Amino acid sequence: MRFATYNVEWFNNLFDDHGHLLMDDGWSGRHDIKRAQQIEALGIVFTALDADVIVVVEAPDQNGKRSTVQALETFAAAFDLRARKALLGFGNDTQQEIALLYDPDAVTARHDPIGQETGKKGATDAPRFDGVFRIDLDIDATEDMVRFSKPPLEVALRTAKGFDLRLIGAHLKSKAPHGARGRDEVMRMSIANRRKQLAQAIWLRRRVEQHLAAGEPLMVLGDLNDGPGLDEYEHLFGRSSVEIIMGEEGGPCLFDPHARAALRSKLGTAISTSRFYLSKEKKYLQALLDYxxxxxxxxxxxxxxxxxxxxxxxxxxxxxxxxxxxxxxSDHFPVTLDLDI
Known part of the structure; x- marks a missing residue:
């Protein structure tokens, strides 16, 4: 079976409020790319992937007017994809949902969130991902109240052969200091954003440990917006989000060969899953973000x-x-994993 994660930039812009594809010459949101161009390109990519299960990061929006599931199933039908059924977990207000496309002939899937509901008071023991996590991030004896801007998608999956596994789709918050003015403000915002992202990673890691302790096969897929050596603030905290979520080798850990290779090098790696154009520098930046x-x-x-x-x-x-x-x-490229299950 083939599993995939794919961050699709501005996917939401390709649909109207009824979930119909906007196959026209309007701008897509991607630099110098029309909507019809991006839709056709995505059709080629998804068809080539031919995956049984795909975590779609930055999936079309879910709100009072729009349906993520309807949009994704319309897209799948337009290109006759095997992965033609869609599943959404907790929606968010960023217009970038985390959703699942899957082949119903190959697997059954249901949203199955774990953990207690917290309300505004929060909890310290890995609450449900749409709740509030209380954690002291800077050892000042004051707990921070942390939320996911994009709550991870938790899926109970069963293959046609009867194999059960847990799947978590994630998109951690970006560390970019949007709106900052001046070097000092950039530094303050960057550190604050990294602290929040690491808190989200700790929250996700605690859920991972629960599944590993229960002996449940587990897969974590998505865009973690982080990796070893990606910014100058990492040394302040010792570990990247990727290291936290995977865990220490020799213990109850997860494995991704690209992440492990990057961790071993520490000086950077040629492995990348994304490519961004930097208009001021007039060059492209590549980074390993998807796992x-x-x-x-x-x-x-x-x-x-x-x-x-x-x-x-x-x-x-x-x-x-x-x-x-x-x-x-997209500005990200798909990552796939083929498994004999």
């Missing part, structure tokens, strides 16, 4: 990871139509 982490029991199921990078993956590079589609479709 598919698995529990140790799943490592024994003949796993094969792949980053669908148009320049670094030979098969993507050698098919011009796919290469150009990957560049037009």
């Amino acid at each position: 598919v982490m698995v529990s140790q029991d799943l490592r024994g199921r003949a796993p094969e990871w792949r980053i669908w990078h148009p320049f670094n993956d030979h098969d993507c590079w050698s098919v011009p139509e796919l290469r150009e589609a990957l560049l037009a479709a």
